[in-house]
Amino acid sequence: MTAPPVLAVPDGAPPLGSRRARPLLLAAVAVCAACGLVYELVLLTLAVTLAGGGIAVTSLIVAGFVAALGVGALAAKPLLAHAAPAFVALEIVLGVVGGLSATALYVAFSFHGTSSAVLVLATAVIGVLVGAEVPLLMTLLAGDGRSAGRLVADLNAADYAGALVGGLAWPFVLLPLVGQIRGSAVTGMVNLVAAAVVAAFVLRGRLGVRARALATAALLVAATVLAVLLVQAQDIVETSRQRLYADPVVADLTSAYQQIVLTQRGPDLRLYLDGDLQFSSVDEHRYTEALVHPVLSRDPSRVLVLGGGDGLAARELLRHPSVTEVVQVELDPAVLDLARTRLAEINHHALDDPRVRLVVDDGFRWLRDAGRAGDGTAGFDAVVVDLPDPDTPTLGRLYSTEFYGLVARVLAPGGQLVVQSGSPYSTPQAYWRTVSTVASAGLGVTPYHVHVPSFGDWGFTLAQAGGPPPLALSPRAPELRFLDDAGLAAAAVFPRDRPRLDLEPSTLDRPLIVDDTRAGYAR
Structure with a gap:
């Protein structure tokens, strides 16, 4: 029989085969x-x-x-x-x-x-x-x-x-x-x-x-x-x-999920997550009022918030007299800690209000389990989806047909959903992709947009089962700083250079919205 091949030692030194x-x-x-x-x-x-x-x-x-x-x-x-x-x-x-x-x-x-x-x-x-x-x-x-x-x-x-x-x-x-x-x-x-x-x-x-x-x-x-x-x-x-931020950094921490940075110059306090601006305190009321109050037109009682860890959406919800319970699902406990400390003055201590129940969990996982839990985690009169832009695959799954299908499942009959949808001007493909994706979950959609100086032209999607919901404010709405009936009516009008686009929905299998968002950022 032929002996097995042995590798030679080129430099002539003794082999390193000793037990040590x-x-x-x-x-x-x-x-x-x-x-x-x-x-x-x-x-x-x-x-x-x-x-x-x-x-x-x-x-x-x-x-x-x-x-x-x-x-x-x-x-x-x-x-x-x-x-x-x-x-x-x-x-x-x-x-x-x-x-x-x-x-x-x-x-x-x-x-x-x-x-x-x-x-x-x-x-x-x-x-x-x-x-x-x-x-x-x-x-x-x-x-x-x-x-x-x-x-x-x-x-x-x-x-x-x-x-x-x-x-x-x-x-x-x-x-x-x-x-x-x-x-x-x-x-x-x-x-x-x-x-x-x-x-x-x-x-x-x-x-x-x-x-x-x-x-x-x-x-x-x-x-x-x-x-x-x-x-x-x-x-x-x-x-x-x-060097990445124009204003002085006053707080900086890295959680298990993201980098969280606060900057401040004078009265302007800004929150960044992974380098992306989440709000500026001088104009966040424009964004927050436009996000929250249209979905409250039917005076809901139970409201679900997905994301919104800064507490600003919860603040506006608690101002509405019909809201008796807010369930807020946020992935990152570090953001919630910041909202209850450094941001508490801005959000009016909303996350410490007894009407708010905080859930630290992934929104997709929580929704998947909520429909079969039988413990009161379904049957919401309104849902507010306030998540970061889908510029990564992880976030892209939260802008998918499957995700909005899970959201629709926890809505009570006649309940409405609102989604922050990005900029119809800077990222038009991503914006209209979001609108199409919400519609692909079997919901009627009403797109609208407002001007937020720190963001530019910013868009939202209002949705409900059975057809597109009307844009309106509740007669019981509190006095708002920015939004009124005339402004909300104008928000449904899109200019000729940013017309509606009918796009294929984004899914878990094909997260098209991620490339849309990144391409818009690049432009």
Whole structure:
């Protein structure tokens, strides 16, 4: 019988097959795999927070990273004859590049308004470096009489186990505890530690005196760079972030779901979620009155609010004398905490009113369960959908036929629904797509729009079963600062340069509205 193939050791050094060396090197494989996956997840996270994270962008990053892995494997061929020093050098470079990647992307975005070029470059460079690891490690592990199949099995097992650790560490440990910039820097430090351990305890006999000196110096310099980044990370974030906002930042926090920023200049307090303006205190009454009061024309008693975590919609609902109960479903508890503290004066402490019941949950999941719960979570006289613009796939699902079908299911007979629908001027495709999508759920729709200085021309969709509802204010409506009957009648008229568009609805299967919104932003 023919003996199984054995991989040779190119540099003539003794094989690393000892009981001590092999486990250490396989552990290094697992650590490197964990770091490599974290770097990819950093890029994907930044693609969401900085570039909007569309399906196309996410797919390009994943595909580009995988392609770069192949390029890196080929590029490692000339280095196999000097696998030991090449591996140590590779890990040092990867630790620095990966550790600095989030900082570079964030600074590029804040100073130049885009980070696409840096994102592509970081994906390519990190992918090539990670791809070169496996050929070098296979070379280092070869030569002890083990077959190629057994060697690949060991490497794959260590690699996949490390990837699992990295995949869990990023969303559950690094990102929530230290954030994107410090998280990538910590991962870079781990990469450097792995390189140092391998150089000192596994490859010492394969590194000459000069190589060991160079490796030590490079490790010290790289560790110093990342240590400075860890110490200065907050200053870098604050300086870069302030460039994104015209007014001084007075509050900034990153929740499990989004970045939340408050700015203030004089009386103008503004809330931003993931960089998108949610309201300006000097004119939010225009938006909030236009959103809420048309859906109260029939003097509803029980009202459901989906989103609206700032408490402004609840404030207007509680001003109407017929409203006795408001159920508010908001995903992010951090927004609710802000609404009950820093925003309480603006929303008149609405979320602490006994008539308001807060539910911290995903709106889609809550609606799906509400129809079959039998616990009073259905039968609403009115529903207010006040959600951020659908510029990501996650938000796009909340502007789908399926979502509005679930909303219609919890409406009482004769109940009405209102949806904030974006700008018919700046994002006309997204606006009319929302109107078409609401209609596709079997509801009659009445589109309307008003001017909000901080937003521009802004649109809404009023809907009910059985036909388009009339635009009207209740005779019992409180005195409003902006909206009246004449203004509401005019709101139903659209100019000739922004005519109604009959578009295919957006669905879970085809979230067309995400591309509509992003295209409108780009224009």
